[in-house]
Structures are given as structure tokens and as C-alpha cells.
Amino acid sequence: MRFYEVDIVRPDLPRRWTGHLQTERTWTLPGVECPTCGETWSGQQTLPTVDVTDLPQQGLLREPRVVPYVEFMALTAGLASRLPRGIAPEPGMQLGPLRGSAEGIFGPLTTRDGWDLLVRKDALSQLQQEGLNGLIPARVEVEGLGPEAPALYELEFHIAGRLDPSDVLEGSPCPSCGWREVRISPEHALEADSLPKGLDVFLPANATTYLMVTERFVQAAQRLGPSDLVFREVPLARR
């Protein structure tokens, strides 16, 4: 099986689709400033299917901000059990569906940053019918698409497999907040033995802003017709 990385279309190249969103996330965990390592940071993880409406402190998680690390721990107490697949709360983590407004016309698949994926409802049905594994859709709650336009879904991703460790330089984690310096080689490979069986789309555990899909996914995506995103093959590293 071949694997591919999702990327955005180069900004100087023409696009086929005009759709874009102006949205906010329902909840955003604060970023942290840590007295131990001196860093101020937040991650990029997004879990659109998570609903924490009944978490007592959810009202304090609505405005993006930065807090001391001890306050982050207090604000996220009880949250871990609400997150799927054993994922731990992380500074900057965004929860809940996208809400806001949409303009233009969306293609079958859309990525805004290269590590996110919006799927038109008809395209999602087709991907599901083709038996692709690992699709976790959350409906995007937007106005402005028009009465005839199909609904949009955002995919949530499994975290699985990893890039070849020789392509990921990781510093040692801060003992308090877990922050560590990470540098990823632009010429990276996936570690063959780590790859998930039965997932057609996933984020590698040591590089969660790199969205990976299988050849099966790429073929199914191509059958949906043109989309404004790029699939770039990623080599496999074997030991």
C-alpha cells in the first residue's frame, strides 16, 4: 500500500472552487505559559465531534487565551474522560464543530491548512460507500451555503503510526507542561512497521499536522472529481 500526504494547492496556482468559511470553534482550550521551561505555547489538535456542553467549566473554555500551566490543569479537570480514543487535553486544543458562515461553492474535498479536511455530504456518502476506514465526520454548522448546496462535514482523525524517527528531531519534554522542540525534515518518510492497518486517513503520532491517507483514499478522492488539494506520495522507511 502506498501512502500520501495531503497538502494545500500552491498559492500562486489557480483554484477550481470558490468556497471558504468564516468560522469559530465552540471551545478552545487555553494556551499555556510555563514557568519551568519559559515557553508560551498551544498545539493544533482539533476534535470537532467532542461536546463538552455539560462540563461545569465549559464557559471558561470559549475564548482563546493564554493561562499559567497550573490554571490550565484546573480548567481541564474532568475533560480527559470526554475525549475520544485516549487523547489527552492539550493547550490550544479545539473542540466542537465549526460554526459560522460560508461563501462560494465547495468542491468534494477541501483543506484549509493541509491538516484538515472538509467533505461535502454527497462526497462523504460516496467515500463511506466505498468502504474507506477511519472517517469521523462532524457536521459544519454554517449559514450561507444556499438551499440547494449539500451540507459540509469536517473530518476528525485518528492519531496512528508515525514518521520515521530519524526524520523527526525531538528535544526532551518539559517535566511540567510537556512542551518539546520538534523539527521535522521536509523530506520525511513514514515508519513502515508503525502504520495502522485498516485506517485510510490518520495523523502520525509524532507529526500531527501532517495528514496522511492511503492510496485507496486517493483513488476514491479522484473518483469524486477535482478538488483543490494535493496528494504527495510519502516513502516508507523499513528497518
Ligand SMILES: [Zn+2]
Ligand atoms: Zn514547560
